[in-house]
Amino acid sequence: MKLIYQYMLGFLVVVVTCLSIIAFAIYHYSENMAYQQTWMQMEGYSDNLQAMALRVNPATGNIQNITPETFASVQDVLANEKVTFAMFDKRGHELYPSVTNEPSFDHRTWKLLNAGTVIRERNSNHNQQAPLFRKHPMTYIIKPWFDKDNNLVAILWVGAEVSAVETSINSIKNNVILAFLISTIIAVIMSWFLANWQVKRIDRLRRATKQVAAGDFNVQITQNGRDEIDDLASDFNEMTHSLQKSDEEIERQEQRRKDFMADAAHEMRTPLTTINGLLEGLAYNAIPEESRDKSITLMRNETKRLIRLVNENLDYEKIRTNQIPLHQRTFAIKSPLENIVSQLTKKAEAAQDQLQLIVDEKATVYADYDRFIQIIFNITQNAIQFTKNGTVIIKAIHDSDLATTTITITDNGIGMSKDQVKNIWDRYYKADPSRKSTKYGESGLGLAIVHQLMQQHQGKIKVHSELNVGTTFTLIFYDETIITKKKDS
Template structure:
């Protein structure tokens, strides 16, 4: 069975059950009220006829009895309203009865009457001259009357239950009509309530099918704060997460595809060179005097391939935070001095000069080997793209850490080139891609290592004016709270 129908049945059952209970309670209360009203009316009739017919001695103020003519007049009047009465004296003898009305009063009832209590009987069958009336049930009130604290008479007054039941029957008919109308209304309300819930579920089902087809942009409208709306919000959060995950997968796939293409491109040149030289040696196409030079070329290209593979592995480990980091405070002036001495020969080949401006004893908080790798790559990059120029290396203590600047007056870069230098295998100057085994991975590695230290690296460059790299490394109290990642 569909959820819509199950919900309709549930709502309809609850509403009908509630209406039935209320209807029964209303009928019961109304029935009780109608009997009480009838009894009160009978009491009023009884008091009125006693007041009209009772006679007292004006001299000694004693009870003399009831005037028969007054009783007959009241009997005729009340008979038209289907009300009958009988009067008893204090000896329990019936002294008057309208239309032969002959009620029976038990001994227990007499005891109560003598105590001044009024007795109410819901169903009784006293004898009446009219045969049809004799067969009909009546509701009766038996009421005592006292004069100077002495019981002088008892009046039993009754009317047919059918009179009360006629009113009750009409009330039940009206309630039945109202119940039927309410049932139809309950059915409509149940449908609307069930539909309001299943409509949201239908929207979720439709959206789920869209997600199954790969559409992660679908959204389910949320208008309320019930559980289904909470589910819709969770669904929307899920589709957002799936969309972002799908976008990330596409980016990763594009990065993987680009990496494979770039790696193949980078490896093609040295492998082609090595293969050509090997074929030349195999078929004696290379003179003997050039063998050593050919072997040297193959060795250089082999080392370049090894560096390319190692740089890629290193970059991936750094990017995925899988390298060990042992950060500590050390004198960076000594490190930069050693790097200058190592790279002076390479700079001299390009007719460059390296100028170092670092305060003695300047302490930096970093992983020693990774700091060397960062500075070596940036300085080497400056030498590579500068000819007959000056490379300046400076370091200063600043707020919360140390700042390093490596600037050159080389070929520089455009704004578009600056935006792409952190991409793997990107080369700002393709014509120089083979010098010093440059693989396009040095600066991406620098960027990832600086980030792992909790620092920041920025670049300023202008074509034919030069480039400046600024690197900030934080102090221990401002650095990320982890020393190693495995």
């Protein structure tokens, strides 16, 4: 069954039950009232008659009994009201309208009357004391009359045809039925509106649920916190909110994963090219005997670095939690810088560039070894890439007083305009997008990676560039003492 009908049925059962109880109570009350009123009216007649009939004879001081003639005239007057009288003497013998010589009341009634009880009967032909009452059921009272010494002197029966009372009861009944019907119709209409309102609220929730099922988490339902459906709506809103959050988190993680993959590929391309070049050299005996060991060491170092790179960068859990740890330590930089230079020498030669390294034997840096190589490698590679027939100088100075290691990579290549410089740290930015991809990459990722790594090292990176003059990148690494202090504060 549809919810709207269930709701309506529920409302109706309650409303109709209440209405029935109320109607029944009103009907009964009114019926009682009608009878009470009739009886009171009759008792009123009886009292008036008593006042007339039991008048004291001033001469004798006796109660003067009413004559049948008086009754007949009173009866005539009250005939219009459909009220009938009967009079009995103190022995219960009927005096009016007929005259009998036998007691008219049964034993029980007679006892009650003697005790002064006024008998009230509704709609009855019981106590058929006189032929008159035998015909129709009547509503009547039987009232005993007493004199001032409390002796039973007479009994008066006053009755009305049942139909007279029934008329008023029937009209009450009709009114109650009408009221019941009208109220039921109003209840049906009201319950329809109420049920419809509730069903609409549920429908709203249903539509929102469908939207969420279709992947749209940006749904919020207005609610006033009034009832359980509002509570449900509020829970629903909370649910979509957290779904949206986790959806965004999934997207962020997916993006991070893609970034890490791209970064790793970017960082692997150059060493793989270097190794490949060296292997080819070895295969074709193109490497002089004295350089063979050096080449093999270079390849071993690079393959180890690649393995570390793969282990660190492609660990899914680390990507998910965005935690690629740095293993920072202080090491001498001369040898790693020389390695970089020897790896890039081929590239520099191809571009007819001079590659120079100026570094103090004892110069050190506090950094993650692999990341440090990555940083210098990227910048130097760029310098060679954007310089033809020029010079690229890598200069490293450790300042013990300032506790810093400053590395500058200078070229006299094509340089960049101020506008271009502004964007170089953005992922996938290329100052000159028309450049075709070469074997060295050119995806626009290198400097973004460098920038992020420098931030992780809490170091500084600056660039000074002039179009057609050249570019200088300045990197400042802080010594362990300063970094520890920074971390502590």
